[in-house]
Amino acid sequence: AQSVAQPEDQVNVAEGNPLTVKCTYSVSGNPYLFWYVQYPNRGLQFLLKYITGDNLVKGSYGFEAEFNKSQTSFHLKKPSALVSDSALYFCAVRAADVASFGAGTTVTVRA
Amino acid sequence: EAGVTQSPTHLIKTRGQQATLRCSPISGHTSVYWYQQALGLGLQFLLWYDEGEERNRGNFPPRFSGRQFPNYSSELNVNALELEDSALYLCASSLAQGHTDTQYFGPGTRLTVL
Numbered sequence: 001a002q003s004v005a006q007p008e009d010q011v012n013v014a015e016g017n018p019l020t021v022k023c024t025y026s027v028s029g030n031p032y033l034f035w036y037v038q039y040p041n042r043g044l045q046f047l048l049k050y051i052t053g054d055n056l057v058k059g060s061y062g063f064e065a066e067f068n069k070s071q072t073s074f075h076l077k078k079p080s081a082l083v084s085d086s087a088l089y090f091c092a093v094r095a096a097d098v099a100s101f102g103a104g105t106t107v108t109v110r111a
Numbered sequence: 112e113a114g115v116t117q118s119p120t121h122l123i124k125t126r127g128q129q130a131t132l133r134c135s136p137i138s139g140h141t142s143v144y145w146y147q148q149a150l151g152l153g154l155q156f157l158l159w160y161d162e163g164e165e166r167n168r169g170n171f172p173p174r175f176s177g178r179q180f181p182n183y184s185s186e187l188n189v190n191a192l193e194l195e196d197s198a199l200y201l202c203a204s205s206l207a208q209g210h211t212d213t214q215y216f217g218p219g220t221r222l223t224v225l
Contacts, residue, residue, distance in 0.1 A: 032211050043115070043201055043216035044154075051211045090154065097167045098144070099214065103153035 002027040004093050006102035014110055019081040021105045023074045023091030033074040034092040034099065035065055044090060050074060061085070081109045113138065115217035117202050123223045124192050132187040132220045136204030142166075143185040144205070144214055145177060149198040157200075160185055161207075192224045 003026045013019050025031055032051055036044040048059025055067045065076045074091060086109045091102040116135045124130050136143050145157040156169035160179035168175075174190040183204075189196055199221050203214035 034213065036216070041218075043117075043218045044203075046213050046215060049211075049213060094211075098156050098159055098169075100156070101146075101154040 002031075002093055002095050002100050004091050004100050004102040006089075006091055006105045008105050009103075010106045010108065012108045012110065013081050015083050016080050019076075019078040019085065019107065019109070021076040021089045021091075021107060023076065023102060025072050025074060025091075025093040027093055027095035029095045031072075031074075032094045033065075033067065034094070035059065035063070035074075035076050036090045036092065036101075037061075038088040038090065038104075040087075047076070081107075083109050083111050085109050115202055115204050115215055117200075117217040117220050119220060120218070121221045121223070123225065125225050126192055126194060128192050130189045130192060130196075130222055132189075132200050132202075132222070133184065134187070134202030134204075134217060135184045136202075137215055140204035140206055140215075141183055142205045142207060142212070143179055143183065144203040145185070145187050146201045146203065147171075147198045148201055148219070149195075154201065158187065189222070194224050197222060197224045 005024045034049045035047040038044045048057050050057045050067045058064045088104045090104050092099045118133045142161040144159050146154045159167045163179050177187040179185045199219045201219045203216045205212040205214045
């Protein structure tokens with residue numbers, strides 16, 4: 001079985017401050033990890049993924065994520081948040097036939 | 112390159128009716144996935160099709176069914192609609208059925224059951 005946990009329902013940061021969205025996972029076998037973002041009334045947009053190799057993965061819109069095998073985490077980060085980053089963020093893991101998604105974290109960046 | 116498209120955008124039905132939702136994958140993608148996104152529940156996996164075959168289904172009753180056509184487009188059917196079926200239904204496609212392949216999502220169909 002595989003599962004993903006996003007421990008924070010909401011994250012609030014000021015514009016210009018660092019943004020971190022947390023994700024932990026549980027799988028048997030090698031994990032393939034993904035981050036998506038969802039804007040209101042829109043589908044999910046792919047941000048980045050970790051398959052293998054460098055633990056720091058760079059993605060779209062200035063986001064990056066760090067894979068930590070010992071802590072089974074894949075936290076999403078952005079050094080300087082923008083108001084336009086306000087959205088719903090999903091972490092997903094795929095180690096079997098289908099992907100499992102976290103419940104989502106709502107990010108609000110205040111001006 | 113056109114993304115994943117879904118139709119209709121919105122669908123309003125009454126309890127007991129049937130709903131049909133449609134999805135066209137990105138050109139060249141053979142795998143199609145369906146998810147239900149109910150308010151506050153995140154994404155719940157419904158069905159996965161690849162090369163016209165159902166490869167896996169999530170923990171949903173049999174009244175949720177679908178199919179994939181020779182052109183890889185897909186249809187999700189929900190029979191005997193219940194109020195709790197109201198949700199955003201998302202379709203995603205990927206290049207192949209590998210575990211590393213990225214799923215690309217459509218904008219969704221908002222189903223409302225009255």
